[in-house]
Amino acid sequence: MSLLTATQILGLALGILLLPSSFIISGNAQIPSGPGTSRCPKGNGQVVRLSNLTATEYTVFFSGCPPYDPxxxxxxxxxxxxxxxxxFRVNPVISANATYVGRFAKGNTTNPVLIMxxxxxxxxxxxxFNDxxxxxxxxxxxxxxxxxGCRGHAEQTGTYHFHSEPGPGCVYNDTAGxxxxxxxxxxxxxxIYGALxxxxxxxxxxxxxxxxxDSTYPFYHYHTTYNLTAPYLVKCLRGCIFNANGNPEVRDRMASKPASCAVCQGPSPGQKSQPRQKRHHLHQSRNPVQLQLLRQ
Known part of the structure; x- marks a missing residue:
């Protein structure tokens, strides 16, 4: 897997700064006190709220119910x-090693440790969810x-989820061209963006x-697969995962390879190394792991 260039890293940082405001902050549903105990309504059950924003991360609240009848x-x-x-991090950090989340690992071999x-x-x-x-x-x-009709369904705990891009108009609509x-x-x-x-x-x-x-978004981003082909969303995560966000399988993977996100991002293949190049490093601190942009 090729590394990102310095230009791509800077574009990634600039683009992600816009992400918190991209969430659809909305919803007037009455939120029950306990998760998984109250049914999503047949009307709009969506509640999405930006609850915290700092220079390094932002936290979003999700009701988990869609704005339509599920x-x-x-x-x-x-x-x-x-x-x-x-x-989530305001500025993602590209890992030295990808984290394979679905059925297939590197080289399309069977992934022995899926993240469900x-x-x-x-x-x-x-x-x-994965594929x-x-x-x-x-x-x-x-x-x-x-x-x-939106390509969603629920698992045993009542979590309504997508395995692929949603049905047209359920989250977004593509526009020709x-x-x-x-x-x-x-x-x-x-x-992650739609397939186009x-x-x-x-x-x-x-x-x-x-x-x-790409030219439209000159920072690293994912796309859903075109024409609903596997793995539908992503095969692996290229960024460092700093927060398991309540998923114990994500937490276990974070613990199993802590060094994978402690490597500086180097030049991409064919690009000469610069002796005094700005680099992204990870440092341990009280605010567990932070991305520092070191000056020359």
Missing amino acids: TNQTTPNIPSFQNKTAT STIGYSVTGIAL ANAQSQDAYVMEAHTFD KHSPLFGIMFDSIP GDNGVAPKDLDECGGHT
Whole structure:
């Protein structure tokens, strides 16, 4: 997997600064006190609120219910309020090693350690899952018949979620000739857009994780897959994960490879190293791990 250039890193930082305001801060639903205990309403149950913003991170509250009726999904599970908060970095850090989240690892080998449950959120506050069902099978192939018209359904705890891009108009609408709108953000704090890139064309330069930079958004970002092909959202997360956001499987992966995010970002292949290049480092501090942009 190629490294990012200094220009791409700067573009990433500038672009992510705009992300907190990109969330759809809305919703007048009455929020029950306990997660998973009250059904999502047939009307608008969406509540998304930016609850904290600092120079380094931001925290968003999600009710976990969509702005439409989710009861048309056909699993035996009941879509329910989740009342979650998730914290993201303002400036993501690109890891030395990708974190594979779905059915396949590097080189399309079988991934022995999948990350199940939530690995990101849509801008409307809906959980984003990987491409696997509970039996490690292709979730879209095996479970699409249980999806509602927005391609969402609920799991056992009542978490309504997407495994793929949503149905048209459920989170965003593509416009002919335009880059897809923002769909959500993954737990590595890197944004994910719909399937279309510059000029409304599906990008052909996506890396293994499903990300790249382009002219419309000159910072590293992911795209959902074109024409609903596996892995549907992302194969892996290229960014460092600083907060498990309540997912124990994410927390376990963070603990299993703590050094992967302690390596400076070097030049991309073919780019000569500069002896006094600005670099992104990670430093331990009271505010657990912070990204520092060191001056020359």
